[in-house]
Amino acid sequence: MTTTGTATETTTETHCPYCALQCGMRLRVPVDGGVPEVSGREEFPVNRGALCGKGQNAAAVLAPGARLTEPLVRDAAGALRPATWDEALDRVAAAFRDTAAEHGRAAVGVFGGGGLTNEKAYLLGKFARVALRTPAIDYNGRFCMSSAAAASRAAFGLDRGLPFPLADIPRTGCVLLVGSNPADTMPPAVRYLRELRENGGTLIVIDPRRTRTAELADLHLQPLPGTDLALALGLLHLVIAGGHVDKDFVAERTHGFDAARAAAMAHWPERVEALTGVSVSQLREATDLFTAPEHAMVLTARGPEQQSKGTATVGAWIDLCLATGRAGRPYSGYGCLTGQGNGQGGREHGQKADQLPGYRSLTDPADRAAVAAVWGVAPEELPGAGTSAYELLDRAGRPDGVRSLLVMGSNPVVSAPDAGHVTERLRALDHLVVCDVVLSETARLADVVLPVAQWAEETGTLTNLEGRVLLRRAALDPPAGVRTDLHVLHALAARLGHPGGFPEDPEEVFAELRRATEGAPADYAGISYARLAAGEALHWPCPAPAHPGTPRLFLDRFAHPDGRARFAAPSHRPAAEEPDAAYPLRLTTGRTVHHYQSGAQTRRVPALTTADPGPYVEIHPHLAASLGATEGAPLTVTSRRGTVTAPTRLSTAIRPDTVFMPFHWPGAGRANTLTNPALDPVSRMPEFKVCAVRVEAAAPAPEDGTRDRVRDLAPNGAPRPEAAR
Missing domain, CATH: 3.30.200.210 (Phosphorylase Kinase; domain 1)
Incomplete structure (x- = not known):
């Protein structure tokens, strides 16, 4: 570095x-x-x-023209105008104090992001619990990896996206890739799949669409959206019936196989074919490919995870690994392909509603005491657990919810499920404060917008999907008028009566993070800026300065106290919303190769917007013929939550009973206007990946009004020259 x-x-x-x-x-x-x-x-x-x-x-x-370069505050006429940093920060601190005095501390909330550095995620959690004394904190990672995290903790006692390096993938015998399209979402990772096949291994891809990744596969299974759980149980049924259970591994390293076997045997192949649309012959072929080699892996992504039964679904795929002895061994295991830039580190260090740094639990007295000691407060002063991300947003502006909200590194107006409703709730807040690089759709609704530094302008650590901790160095200074997120937290904490304990220097924050995670499941105590700068490859846990880190987990024991993994033993249940006469089709959502998450940044890059300029509705030609739809013509898609309009894209890669939309755009084509906020009972993950819709040919719809409260601003937030005249 x-x-x-x-x-x-x-x-x-x-x-x-x-x-x-x-x-x-x-x-x-x-x-x-x-x-x-x-x-x-x-x-x-x-x-x-x-x-x-x-x-x-x-x-x-x-580039300065692509981003915010000075704070903005809303004036008496309702428009955003430029302000000094002191004016903006004073407004925020006053709003937080007034809200807490009138409605209680829990009425002030914080909504973070999976792209924040470890230092920012850590200090944001500390800010919520020490400076604000509020339980109301969660983050957009709840929308990404939370089901896989919950299932991994239940099965293995610990959650790390990949418990092995990416380099192990080409060395296994078979990869079963569920609901992931890395050819579009993380293209440099595709080389590992190609190398797997070059080495004689096989690739099975499970996806309702024949994606560019599915084109690489030896076998592509194309289930109905929302039926991944039944599919996993059907494969486990065939594993058991075919005598492929690793009995010694199950006996020596697991608990709960009898219940998992009973659940799987209730999902015989013909039943699973009827539920999923995947033929019995393909189920048998997948079982043979997965069980034939000595080593195999199951990798999941948002497809099976973003469901109201996502934790159970991932648990079923883990059960398949455990039953066949494909976990806790070299070149085998279950892994989650984490999505956001710091999706791994961001979920380890205190942004989640019930979590303290290092995966410590907010409800565990020993964990509370350990972190409170580092923070210099009494354990009883730390608030209890709050609500999950969607629940926090759903209650915004209500008597039982937050009335003032700080959003850092997230754009829920585009990325949240039932986004029209979430937009209404954000409008209902007494005070909305947004820290962002650009004037995102959420920032356009804010009372105060704080322009913050971005990746190349600040130093900090991130933890990639392998658990590899990385030092990202600042390469240039931010523009004049821009501050770091750490500065924002430092300045607000001082105004709220905490002049110490919120340093601006990232290395100082990381040193405190190391102390707060010492002895915790995600132990960073032995990782330092000096070691990272020297080029050491350090995967957590790394408990001491001389420790080499842990690139491979679970080889000797799992993280439960007895060292054994647990079977989940779920049973299939339908999606929260199934098609009916009024909404006869299934919608699933995802990403395109040229855009990222809510698109707030990539939509400002000319090369990317030229390649992928706007939303679309992907449908099969057979469905298009029944609708009278043609390539490029506008379609309306309606769910129980709203209607969107976007051009038609015809593709034989999609099932005829399924509709696909990318979710990167706001306005009339905002896919998350349609998605279902039904929550997984364990992870509280919303059901982004499946909802019931109807599709009709229609004229274009108007914009959704997210710009209504912003007047006379150029793209970077400054007044337009013509507005000043």
Whole structure:
């Protein structure tokens, strides 16, 4: 992690700001202030020099014209106007104090993000619980990996996206990839799947769409959205019936197999075919491919996880690994392909409603005492657990919910389920404060917008999907008028009566994080900036300065006290919303190769918007014929929550009974206007991946009004020149 310089430029080794691969890159910054140049780092083992289009264009958002460069506050006429930092921060602190005095501390809330560095995630959780003394904190990672996290904790006693390095994937015998399309979502990772096949291994892809990743597979299973649980149980049934259970492993390293066997035997192949649409012959072929080699892996992503039964579904896939002895052994196991840039670290260090740093539990007295000691407060002063992300947003502005909300690193107006309702709840707040790089759709609703530094302008650590902790160095200074998120938390804490304990220096914050996680499940005590800067590859847990880190978990024992894994033993149940006469089709959502998450940043990059300019509705030609729809013509898609309009895209890759929409855009084509906020009972994950809809050919719809409260502003938030005249 070095920075070098010449008379014309400085070059900094850094990491991509987008997905959880955290690809290594170099950023060359001209000393005359020209456009930075990005290239891949061949020596970084995750991407080996490869970058996707998003990474190649990551520097575009660093340009002043693409981002916010001064604070904004809402004036008496209802418009956002530029303000000084002191005015903006004073307004925020006063709003938080007034809300707490009138409605109680729990009426002030915090909503974080899975892209925040470990330091920011840690300090944000501390800010909520020490400076605000509120239980009302959660983050957008609840919408991404929470079901896989819950299932992994239940099965293994610990959640880490991948309990092995990506480099192990080509060395296994079979990968069963469930609900993931890395060819679009994390393209540099596809090389591991290609190398798997080059080495003689097999790839099974399970997805309702024949994606670019599915095109690489030896076998593609195309189930109905929402039936992944039945499919996993059907495969486990065939494993048991075919005599493929590793009896010694089950006896020596697990608990609960009898219940899992009973659940699986109730899902015979013909029943599973009727539920999923996957033929019995394909079920048998998948079972044979998975059980034939000595080693195999199951990797899941948002497809099976973003369901109202996501925890049970992931649990069933883990059961398949446990029954066949494909866990806790080299080149075998279950893994979650974490999505957001710091989706792993972001869920470890205190942003979740019930969690303290290092995966410590807010409800465990010993964990509370350990963290309180580091924070210099009494354990009883720490608030209790709050509500999950959607529940926090759903109650915003209500008597039993938050009345003032700080949003940092998230854009829920586009990314939350039932987004029209969430937008209404954000409008109902007494005070909305947004820290962001750009004037996102959520920022447009805010009373105060704070422009913050981004990836190349600040130093901090992130933890990628392997549990590998990375140091991302600042390569250039932020524009004048921009501050870091750590500065915001420091300044607000001081105004709220806490002048100490909220440092702005990221290395100082990380040193405190190390103390707070010492002895915890996600133990960072032995990781330091110095070790990371020296190039050490450190995966947590890393409990001591001389410890080499832990790239592979569970090889000797699982993380439960007795060292044994637990079978989940779920049974199939339908999605929260099944098709009917009024809504006869299933909608599923996902990403495109050119955009990322809510699109707040990638939609400002010309190269990406040219390649992928707007939303669309992907339908099968057979469905299109029945609707009278043609390529490019507008379609309306209606669920019980709302209606959206977007151009038709015809594709034989989608099932005829299923509709697909990407979720990166606001306005008339906002896919999350339609999605169902039904929650998983364990993870509290909303059911993004399946809801009932009807589709009709129609004229274009108007914008949804998220810009109504913003007047006379240029893209960076400043007044337009013509507005000043």
